[in-house]
Amino acid sequence: MSLGIYLTGAFGQSQELYRVRNEAKRGRGSSEAVEEQIKKDTPFVLEKQKEAGVSFLSDPLLSQYYLFQPFVEHVNNVSVGSQENWFNNNVFFRKPEIPASAHRNTSLVTSKSFTGDYHCGKSDVAILPSPFTLLMLSDCSGFGDQEKAINKLSWLLRNEAELLVREGYSRIQYDEPALVYMQSLGSLKSEHIDLLGRGLDICGQISGATTVLHTYFGDAGPLLSDLILLPVDAIGVDCTETRIDDIITHSFAGKELVLGLVDARSTALENPVELVAALHTVEERCQPKGLYLTPNTGTEYRGWTHGLRKLELLAETKRVFDHG
Amino acid sequence: MVERLFPTYEVGSLPKLSARMKAFQGKELLDTDVREFEAVAARTHFSSGNVLELLRRPGIDGEKLTTIEKDFVSNFNALLYLKLQEHCGLDFVYDGEAKRSEMYRHVAKDVAGFEDLPEMLRSRGPDSWKSSVCVNEPTLKEGTLAGLVVDEFKQVKTYASHSLKVPLDDPYMIAVMSDNRYFMEKLRSVHAGDPKKLRYEAKRELVLALARDVIRPQVEALASLGAQWIQLDAPAATLDLEHIPILVEGLNECVRGTSGVKFSVHFCYPRRVSLMEKSGYELLFPHVLQLDSRIDHFSLELANADDYKPDLAVFRQYADQRKFEIGVGVVDITLEKQLKGEIETVEIVRRRITEAATALGDEKLVYVAPDCGLRQLSLERSVRIYDLVVEGAELARKG
Numbered sequence: 001m002s003l004g005i006y007l008t009g010a011f012g013q014s015q016e017l018y019r020v021r022n023e024a025k026r027g028r029g030s031s032e033a034v035e036e037q038i039k040k041d042t043p044f045v046l047e048k049q050k051e052a053g054v055s056f057l058s059d060p061l062l063s064q065y066y067l068f069q070p071f072v073e074h075v076n077n078v079s080v081g082s083q084e085n086w087f088n089n090n091v092f093f094r095k096p097e098i099p100a101s102a103h104r105n106t107s108l109v110t111s112k113s114f115t116g117d118y119h120c121g122k123s124d125v126a127i128l129p130s131p132f133t134l135l136m137l138s139d140c141s142g143f144g145d146q147e148k149a150i151n152k153l154s155w156l157l158r159n160e161a162e163l164l165v166r167e168g169y170s171r172i173q174y175d176e177p178a179l180v181y182m183q184s185l186g187s188l189k190s191e192h193i194d195l196l197g198r199g200l201d202i203c204g205q206i207s208g209a210t211t212v213l214h215t216y217f218g219d220a221g222p223l224l225s226d227l228i229l230l231p232v233d234a235i236g237v238d239c240t241e242t243r244i245d246d247i248i249t250h251s252f253a254g255k256e257l258v259l260g261l262v263d264a265r266s267t268a269l270e271n272p273v274e275l276v277a278a279l280h281t282v283e284e285r286c287q288p289k290g291l292y293l294t295p296n297t298g299t300e301y302r303g304w305t306h307g308l309r310k311l312e313l314l315a316e317t318k319r320v321f322d323h324g
Numbered sequence: 325m326v327e328r329l330f331p332t333y334e335v336g337s338l339p340k341l342s343a344r345m346k347a348f349q350g351k352e353l354l355d356t357d358v359r360e361f362e363a364v365a366a367r368t369h370f371s372s373g374n375v376l377e378l379l380r381r382p383g384i385d386g387e388k389l390t391t392i393e394k395d396f397v398s399n400f401n402a403l404l405y406l407k408l409q410e411h412c413g414l415d416f417v418y419d420g421e422a423k424r425s426e427m428y429r430h431v432a433k434d435v436a437g438f439e440d441l442p443e444m445l446r447s448r449g450p451d452s453w454k455s456s457v458c459v460n461e462p463t464l465k466e467g468t469l470a471g472l473v474v475d476e477f478k479q480v481k482t483y484a485s486h487s488l489k490v491p492l493d494d495p496y497m498i499a500v501m502s503d504n505r506y507f508m509e510k511l512r513s514v515h516a517g518d519p520k521k522l523r524y525e526a527k528r529e530l531v532l533a534l535a536r537d538v539i540r541p542q543v544e545a546l547a548s549l550g551a552q553w554i555q556l557d558a559p560a561a562t563l564d565l566e567h568i569p570i571l572v573e574g575l576n577e578c579v580r581g582t583s584g585v586k587f588s589v590h591f592c593y594p595r596r597v598s599l600m601e602k603s604g605y606e607l608l609f610p611h612v613l614q615l616d617s618r619i620d621h622f623s624l625e626l627a628n629a630d631d632y633k634p635d636l637a638v639f640r641q642y643a644d645q646r647k648f649e650i651g652v653g654v655v656d657i658t659l660e661k662q663l664k665g666e667i668e669t670v671e672i673v674r675r676r677i678t679e680a681a682t683a684l685g686d687e688k689l690v691y692v693a694p695d696c697g698l699r700q701l702s703l704e705r706s707v708r709i710y711d712l713v714v715e716g717a718e719l720a721r722k723g
Contacts, residue, residue, distance in 0.1 A: 012443060012445065012446075013443065013444070013445075013446055013452070014443065015442070015443045018443060018444040018446075018452050021450050021452070022444075022450070024450065025450040025451070065446065065448075065449050065450075082596060082628065082629060083448060083593065083628070083658065084593075084595070084596060084597045085562075085563055085593070085595055088500075088563050088564045088565075089563075090445075090447055090453070090500065090501050090560065090563070091446065091447055091448070092447060092448035092449075095597055136597075137597055137599075178599060181599060182599050182600075184566075185565060185566065185599065185600050187599055187600040187601065219520065240519055242519075243518070244517075245517065265503075266503060267441070267457050267503050267505055268505050268508065268509065300445070300446060301445065302441060302445070302455075302503060303441050303442060303443040303444075303445050303455075304442070304443045305441075305442045305443060306441070306442075
């Protein structure tokens with residue numbers, strides 16, 4: 001089996017992007033200058049991904065501050081709520097306030113920059129929030145109950161995913177940190193898994209695309225037997241939180257497995273030989289339909305330079321894996 | 325110390341004078357920079373003429389400020405802010421952290437064993453911050469204590485006519501804002517195969533090392549100089565919900581062996597979306613009951629959520645076990661509010677103070693403050709916030 005590699009989230013900003021962004025924030029620069037810099041940095045990061053031999057190109061999302069931002073800004077009747085920490089990171093998001101009347105028009109709300117000048121066709125991954133994470137981190141109290149809410153959110157996501165496929169994306173990644181984070185905290189209940197299943201029944205299968213439920217920031221180990229049954233084509237696991245020993249007790253036949261073995265939140269560089277050993281063990285024991293190595297999450301947490309280093313590490317690990 | 329009801333204080337930072345920043349960058353001052361400077365100088369009855377001429381010079385003739393001139397300007401800025409807070413009527417004051425870059429960098433730059441990341445990291449919206457990597461045992465670099473707190477405190481103490489409250493970083497905040505590479509590597513083999521345990525123990529070691537060898541030396545220096553109140557800033561207290569015992573242990577390590585000093589902790593933006601049954605300040609309990617008895621006061625961000633009764637309920641719930649004074653945040657300090665041009669009224673501030681007193685069940689526990697430091701706001705708005713705090717407290721005292 002060949003090993004696939006790709007990036008799975010936002011990339012760190014360059015120092016120059018920080019500079020123009022800071023100037024704009026303080027009223028000494030312009031938003032146009034920020035956009036210009038993003039137009040310079042985005043193709044640079046994409047080119048680096050191509051050089052690394054990634055299986056799928058991933059928009060560095062340099063204009064996006066948090067996962068829900070496109071939805072908050074572009075879905076009608078959705079408003080922005082309080083500022084909250086993005087899990088256990090010194091990064092913040094705005095809590096979406098989603099009423100039952102939320103709806104979208106026909107235009108794409110995700111990844112505007114990518115679908116513009118840089119979209120490269122069939123080999124691109126688009127990142128959307130999983131319906132469960134979106135539900136748990138939003139105010140959906142107007143729906144009355146969570147089932148109604150997740151139905152609505154999942155249909156919004158499905159419509160978005162279908163639009164993305166029409167734009168040429170071949171891989172739809174649903175980011176699912178909340179489920180495994182709650183598992184780690186001990187606050188996850190069986191009805192939460194049911195809610196996720198209900199949502200993915202609606203948006204988990206998208207014609208023309210491979211769908212990924214990408215979990216991170218928590219221990220997926222105790223949930224893997226449930227995750228394998230979900231109607232998605234691939235499961236992503238954060239291996240900085242999940243023990244390899246807990247993964248290899250499961251068969252992934254019929255599903256792709258995405259291993260977040262590279263810690264995006266650490267500047268320490270993993271040893272490619274050790275990564276390959278873990279990958280071979282998982283390949284042998286889990287027999288997945290496809291095997292991918294990624295960072296556990298976006299590399300934005302340690303910045304531009306270390307993001308590029310982690311990308312090089314992915315490439316080096318693939319070389320070792322493919323050529324022994 | 326102040327005896328009246330609802331004493332007022334500032335939490336920490338003020339935005340630096342824009343004229344100072346421009347002069348340091350060699351840029352020409354705009355009318356708005358001059359007006360900002362003159363407004364604060366007028367409020368404090370300072371003569372601005374000579375300093376303003378100095379600040380204008382780099383932008384006019386290109387002659388950069390010397391290191392001595394920059395130090396003079398920084399000292400002037402600190403003194404100006406001390407007097408600004410006093411003229412606004414705050415009961416406990418400091419210097420608006422005018423000589424510090426920002427809270428994390430101010431300390432991280434002086435930690436041996438830390439290396440800076442090459443770029444600024446995004447945090448919230450367009451805001452960014454400079455992070456460091458812990459690559460060795462963290463200790464204070466030799467000779468840095470003076471620049472960190474000693475010189476600053478001596479100046480403030482010399483000129484202050486109100487009581488002082490000195491802000492310091494708490495070690496937990498420094499730890500969670502840094503990449504803990506050293507202790508993760510050190511303990512990796514000990515906790516092989518248990519990533520959760522590894523992260524917990526590595527963070528605990530980093531926090532305790534920072535408390536012992538970086539923060540406590542500052543605490544001891546301040547105590548020896550006569551500081552009576554030290555505020556430890558813990559904005560990241562609830563970031564890792566399973567790690568709050570480490571926060572408490574670190575705070576206790578900071579104050580160990582110190583006498584004659586009152587300690588408070590500033591908490592802000594607790595995880596209100598926690599994905600557990602508890603949320604907000606509830607998350608701190610019962611752990612904070614284990615805090616050293618010298619730490620008897622919490623400064624809380626509350627206005628941003630404007631949900632005083634539920635936010636404060638937990639403090640009353642545990643009051644039979646331990647009572648903490650509460651510095652009630654009564655003005656929202658988020659940049660979004662400023663961008664919208666919105667600000668509280670005195671009546672809203674009065675109402676919030678009253679609500680807090682009712683929720684806590686003891687008005688003597690209530691101090692009044694902004695939600696947090698003000699460095700990201702305009703100076704004009706910051707002064708207005710001080711006025712609101714003082715006027716709101718005055719109104720609340722009248723009942």
